[in-house]
Amino acid sequence: MGLDFSGRVAIVTGAGGGLGRQHALALAARGAKVVVNDLGGAVDGTGGSVGAAQRVVDEIRASGGDAIANGASVTDFAAVQAMVDETMAKWGRVDILVSNAGILRDKSFAKMDLADFRLVLDVHLMGAVHCCKALWPVMTQQKYGRVVLTTSSSGLYGNFGQANYGAAKMALVGLMQTLAIEGLKHDIRVNCLAPTAATRMTQDLFPPDMLGAFGPEAVVPAMLVLAAADAPTRTTLCAGAGGFEAAHVTLTHGAYVGTGADAPERLQDILDAVRDRSGETVPASGAEQGANELRLARRRA
Template sequence: MALDLNGRVAIVTGAGGGLGREHALLLAKLGALIVVNDLGGDVRGEGGSATAAQRVADEIVAAGGQAIANGASVTDFVQVQKMVTETVERWGRVDILVNNAGILRDKSFAKMDLADFRLVVDVHLMGAVNCSKAVWDLMRAQNYGRIVMTTSSSGLYGNFGQSNYSAAKLALVGLMQTLALEGAKNNIRVNCLAPTAGTRMLEGLMPADQLAALHPSAVAPGVAALVGDDAPTRMILCAGAGSFEAAHITLTQGIHLGTGEDVARQLSERLAEVADRSDETVPGSGWEQGARELQKAGFSPAKPE
């Protein structure tokens, strides 16, 4: 089935360059009407200019698409609400939200200032929360919505010097998991994209030839696949250099030890059995994981209505 976004209205944050720009260009090529959002700051989130967003919007229009530039800060809910209101006034709806805006403040945890930790969490996590909240009721009312959170391998697996970034990025996976469950009845599908791309965030961290192989345009098809009519939901899609993988938060079969006084010692001696990944599963929800533990203890838990 052809991927057709003709007439769909998409907001892409952090779209003034890098990954966001490529996302916006591809979605526009597929027929979507694009709000190119970018505060215009540097990789550390400092400064601001509407030039970057306008340049991408002009690029889309020059190619025959429709786009408008927006300079709202994703950390400011009032500005985000205004962006959504202006989008609806212009095009009548919002079908797609790509939460891509982000900054870096890398340092080892020992050397990191807590202000830098908070700022990175505020931009990545609360920025996505603000934008998702601003479109949520609208998507529920129209019984259609596609939201993409930008997570990272740093969040999924860790990276030295990125405790703030990693914490924010894995938090987005948790946000995705619950919003996907809550939005299901209204055809709102929520997914995560974990990109590996040679953006300015990686400049100086790897050789130039590897950066070239990791061009952001190789990641953009991942976003397109997550926002179409037939998009999945609750998927963590990894993408980079033309390769795509799915990451999962799995659960091992584990062991049941009961609640006796000697459980701590038994557990410490049998942790290898607990960690055995044979026949691991992916629970459908946090409730399912807890229910499984109760079942092992001999109960038959009923799912809350």
């Protein structure tokens, strides 16, 4: 088996069902010790029980693997820190975080309650931040870490009725970009996974004849590649039904307009040229935008 996780310890959040369960089972099947974290709530985040996580742990143990259940809410940093402390006490290291926990509170923006917007951000974005923050010192000290954050096409490209979810999911891409840069010297590699899968949260969106093809297990290969020892970093992989793509935030060549009084009108006149995607690049960091603008200005100086 090429991708071997023997000796590795993984924390998978939202692992009581759907994608998270498949992630936990796959890591365990390939040798990892797994913390199966799940609040055990409904799709909208209400309620909670460690039962769902424990059932996945039982599955793993029945197959000869090693796992423990954890019912912490990722919105509670103290509980997340306690989960990490408990894992360290038991196994002495944490190599992999698969941040998968999430909820939905879908509505058009006009009808969306601000509390529902904030809660979705809290679970998806701050939940991932809490896990990364608690694990960062551990991974820094052991000079090894693999972090897989779960983004979504709803964040990358938009989706009606999901302004809150989309905003949170795109924020995770921004989190990945900087954590990957900061983690590089400690061999902490940070990537994003954008799954298309029929789960409890999404099953109503798929035509009945395609439900089987979009099972959550079809996303797992991308997660395993992003969590592996030779994983890339700062990569967003999209996955569904056996197909895989990479998503990028790109920068066009652009054009120089200047700063004169007529700059707005000149920009409006050449907007198509500014937006022309031929020869676009993927910047290595945010500084490259400024560097490109400097090149454009110098060329005109």
